[in-house]
Amino acid sequence: MHTDPDYSAAYVVINTDSNVKGFGLTFTLGKGTDIVVCAVKALSGLVIGKSLQDIVGDFRGFYRLLSSDSQMRWLGPEKGVIHLATAAVLNAVWDLWARAEGKPLWKLLVDMDPKQIVSCIDFRYITDALTEEEALDILIKAQEGKRHREEQMLKQGYPAYTTSCAWLGYPDEQLKQLCRDALQSGWTKYKVKVGADLQDDIRRCRLIRDMIGPRNSLMIDANQRWDVSEAISWVSKLAEFRPLWIEEPTSPDDILGHAAISKALAPLGIGVATGEQCHNRVMFKQFLQASALQFVQIDSCRLGSVNENLAVMLMAHKFKVPVCPHAGGVGLCELVQHLILFDYICVSADLSNRMCEYVDHLHEHFTCPVLIENAHYMPPKSPGYSCEMVESSVLKHQYPDGEAWKTKIA
Amino acid sequence: MHTDPDYSAAYVVINTDSNVKGFGLTFTLGKGTDIVVCAVKALSGLVIGKSLQDIVGDFRGFYRLLSSDSQMRWLGPEKGVIHLATAAVLNAVWDLWARAEGKPLWKLLVDMDPKQIVSCIDFRYITDALTEEEALDILIKAQEGKRHREEQMLKQGYPAYTTSCAWLGYPDEQLKQLCRDALQSGWTKYKVKVGADLQDDIRRCRLIRDMIGPRNSLMIDANQRWDVSEAISWVSKLAEFRPLWIEEPTSPDDILGHAAISKALAPLGIGVATGEQCHNRVMFKQFLQASALQFVQIDSCRLGSVNENLAVMLMAHKFKVPVCPHAGGVGLCELVQHLILFDYICVSADLSNRMCEYVDHLHEHFTCPVLIENAHYMPPKSPGYSCEMVESSVLKHQYPDGEAWKTKIA
Numbered sequence: 138m139h140t141d142p143d144y145s146a147a148y149v150v151i152n153t154d155s156n157v158k159g160f161g162l163t164f165t166l167g168k169g170t171d172i173v174v175c176a177v178k179a180l181s182g183l184v185i186g187k188s189l190q191d192i193v194g195d196f197r198g199f200y201r202l203l204s205s206d207s208q209m210r211w212l213g214p215e216k217g218v219i220h221l222a223t224a225a226v227l228n229a230v231w232d233l234w235a236r237a238e239g240k241p242l243w244k245l246l247v248d249m250d251p252k253q254i255v256s257c258i259d260f261r262y263i264t265d266a267l268t269e270e271e272a273l274d275i276l277i278k279a280q281e282g283k284r285h286r287e288e289q290m291l292k293q294g295y296p297a298y299t300t301s302c303a304w305l306g307y308p309d310e311q312l313k314q315l316c317r318d319a320l321q322s323g324w325t326k327y328k329v330k331v332g333a334d335l336q337d338d339i340r341r342c343r344l345i346r347d348m349i350g351p352r353n354s355l356m357i358d359a360n361q362r363w364d365v366s367e368a369i370s371w372v373s374k375l376a377e378f379r380p381l382w383i384e385e386p387t388s389p390d391d392i393l394g395h396a397a398i399s400k401a402l403a404p405l406g407i408g409v410a411t412g413e414q415c416h417n418r419v420m421f422k423q424f425l426q427a428s429a430l431q432f433v434q435i436d437s438c439r440l441g442s443v444n445e446n447l448a449v450m451l452m453a454h455k456f457k458v459p460v461c462p463h464a465g466g467v468g469l470c471e472l473v474q475h476l477i478l479f480d481y482i483c484v485s486a487d488l489s490n491r492m493c494e495y496v497d498h499l500h501e502h503f504t505c506p507v508l509i510e511n512a513h514y515m516p517p518k519s520p521g522y523s524c525e526m527v528e529s530s531v532l533k534h535q536y537p538d539g540e541a542w543k544t545k546i547a
Numbered sequence: 548m549h550t551d552p553d554y555s556a557a558y559v560v561i562n563t564d565s566n567v568k569g570f571g572l573t574f575t576l577g578k579g580t581d582i583v584v585c586a587v588k589a590l591s592g593l594v595i596g597k598s599l600q601d602i603v604g605d606f607r608g609f610y611r612l613l614s615s616d617s618q619m620r621w622l623g624p625e626k627g628v629i630h631l632a633t634a635a636v637l638n639a640v641w642d643l644w645a646r647a648e649g650k651p652l653w654k655l656l657v658d659m660d661p662k663q664i665v666s667c668i669d670f671r672y673i674t675d676a677l678t679e680e681e682a683l684d685i686l687i688k689a690q691e692g693k694r695h696r697e698e699q700m701l702k703q704g705y706p707a708y709t710t711s712c713a714w715l716g717y718p719d720e721q722l723k724q725l726c727r728d729a730l731q732s733g734w735t736k737y738k739v740k741v742g743a744d745l746q747d748d749i750r751r752c753r754l755i756r757d758m759i760g761p762r763n764s765l766m767i768d769a770n771q772r773w774d775v776s777e778a779i780s781w782v783s784k785l786a787e788f789r790p791l792w793i794e795e796p797t798s799p800d801d802i803l804g805h806a807a808i809s810k811a812l813a814p815l816g817i818g819v820a821t822g823e824q825c826h827n828r829v830m831f832k833q834f835l836q837a838s839a840l841q842f843v844q845i846d847s848c849r850l851g852s853v854n855e856n857l858a859v860m861l862m863a864h865k866f867k868v869p870v871c872p873h874a875g876g877v878g879l880c881e882l883v884q885h886l887i888l889f890d891y892i893c894v895s896a897d898l899s900n901r902m903c904e905y906v907d908h909l910h911e912h913f914t915c916p917v918l919i920e921n922a923h924y925m926p927p928k929s930p931g932y933s934c935e936m937v938e939s940s941v942l943k944h945q946y947p948d949g950e951a952w953k954t955k956i957a
Binding site for chain 1: 552582585617618620621630631797802803804807827829832
């Protein structure tokens with residue numbers, strides 16, 4: 138579906154009258170980034186002139202101010218371009234807050250009082266699945282063992298899986314080489330892109346399964362290629378390779394379709410994963426209510442930043458579904474590692490069937506790139522939300538005046 | 548929720564090298580219209596330079612080209628700003644086509660062969676609810692009596708209801724006067740806005756029900772104010788006024804929430820209506836599959852123009868749920884009347900529990916404004932899709948250079 142991505146981002150910098158700045162972004166596939174930038178500019182009037190304390194002192198109120206502006210909510214509400222822009226702006230606010238506190242974002246969250254955490258969440262439209270009291274209760278219960286889990290993460294990091302080995306159409310030799318390298322670097326979980334050609338899918342799944350052996354995990358990802366019945370029949374033909382999940386089998390809006398696919402594939406031991414294009418907490422709520430997914434793939438830029446991701450992680454915990462974040466693109470790994478660290482330390486306290494996506498791509502553009510050791514995300518130590526870009530990268534790739542664009546246009 | 552709308556539109560004009568032009572629009576509530584315009588500009592590259600024949604000769608392909616551009620679909624897919632822009636562009640294409648054929652749009656559709664109709668629809672992601680063959684079958688069956696229904700519409704028009712009488716907070720005297728006037732003009736169906744204050748809702752519903760008597764219809768509209776359980780308890784307290792439907796009781800994304808509300812209110816004889824912010828055919832499919840609505844409120848600018856509305860009308864027919872379009876705003880009445888005429892003549896062949904919203908507002912800005920007679924939409928006779936604006940209105944209200952804006956900004 139996304140055949141020629143030109144990884145891009147709408148990049149937000151918040152200047153303050155102190156020395157601290159906030160950096161945020163939302164990821165895009167190229168064309169249309171200027172539309173998101175236009176939306177960011179439209180939202181900026183709601184941010185400029187406010188003090189950080191005013192914002193974070195009533196973060197739920199501020200979230201709703203941005204996501205429910207009485208005129209702009211017609212453009213969503215809480216979906217598409219306007220919500221991607223909301224994410225970019227709020228990511229910058231969270232970065233600013235963490236920097237002001239001198240902590241990496243995950244640590245800011247981990248050190249917050251459960252009451253303060255829930256005060257950041259807008260529970261509108263989800264109280265039939267999770268009330269504020271239930272959320273608070275989850276967070277209070279998970280206080281036990283929190284310090285231990287934090288130490289554990291600092292030592293071992295959070296488990297990751299790789300998507301870099303088996304894109305569509307890779308020839309055998311390339312697959313083998315990538316797999317050998319990944320195995321040597323300690324990777325145990327591999328994702329294969331499927332859905333364009335069944336025979337090619339069978340060839341690549343067979344080769345990868347042979348290479349990684351029966352104990353390692355294999356996941357498959359269709360990027361929304363199929364209708365419901367086609368998804369079921371196609372994935373059934375790949376069952377022999379024992380995929381842990383099929384990701385995005387159909388439209389990201391199709392909750393009932395995902396539920397039908399989940400039900401059909403459960404006897405084969407294959408779960409359904411989705412979320413990178415699930416546009417808000419109301420949609421995730423229903424995916425959970427309908428048992429339409431077995432793996433929740435939160436995204437740091439699709440949902441309304443940390444605020445809305447907190448709601449989804451807490452709902453996932455209540456419904457006993459593991460969170461396995463989407464990452465890759467530009468900056469998604471840098472951002473989402475903070476959220477999944479918080480999820481483990483303060484919500485789920487569980488690592489079984491849990492892992493965070495990793496793609497080894499474009500990290501050089503960030504001042505604090507992710508650190509992967511032995512196929513684990515090592516907790517970032519620098520203050521902030523890790524999405525400040527290197528100045529020379531911004532200058533070079535800025536549209537339309539950056540050198541990279543001038544060359545391309547010429 | 549939409550407390551201070553400043554009715555606006557992103558207005559598209561397609562120029563051709565013949566004398567014919569195409570006019571299309573999408574409605575907005577004010578702020579953010581420039582974001583939609585930015586998205587229209589991004590889509591325009593997919594339209595400019597094509598011949599009308601190339602487009603309508605493979606309209607399904609063209610719909611998918613616009614709605615599934617491999618980079619821009621990340622911004623949706625098929626939702627929010629990018630889909631509103633798709634609607635504006637495609638509305639202009641349909642207008643152009645109808646003008647080129649010298650027919651009002653509804654008549655262009657009515658005269659089309661069933662095969663040609665289905666060739667305009669993208670069935671991706673809805674085949675589990677409606678296949679191309681089923682759609683064709685519905686259209687072929689409805690050929691019977693088509694000419695008779697067309698004549699009937701030309702004589703009597705399509706039944707409408709009014710939303711102009713009972714907005715939030717109107718005092719008794721104003722309500723009475725508006726109601727008296729409407730009754731005298733032949734209106735039999737009335738919508739009341741609710742959800743801000745229960746006592747005020749009771750006062751206004753009682754007064755309207757008293758004024759219109761037991762035989763006329765009363766509908767209530769909450770504009771997404773409530774969570775699920777609040778919706779059920781609030782509406783139950785208004786049951787004594789026998790509303791036909793409660794409209795938008797909660798988040799427009801909450802299919803399962805609407806299903807729960809539908810189930811709870813069915814014993815009270817109150818249906819659930821929604822759709823003005825239902826963003827695409829995949830969502831409508833699920834609302835129908837889950838029995839989550841009893842009235843389908845299509846919108847001419849939220850969905851991907853005529854193409855996607857055809858899919859929704861055909862699904863509604865299969866699931867035996869009446870279509871009662873959303874209108875009002877700017878130009879929505881002008882546009883959607885064409886669709887509901889087609890629905891009656893070529894799909895549903897049924898008028899029971901069916902009506903099209905009408906708001907007496909801003910029609911003076913259109914070259915072919917709607918014609919209401921005895922509370923019925925009279926079929927438009929001028930070629931096109933009725934959304935060409937009067938030139939002086941465009942000049943005056945164009946942002947930011949129009950006189951109206953210059954005065955406002957000064």
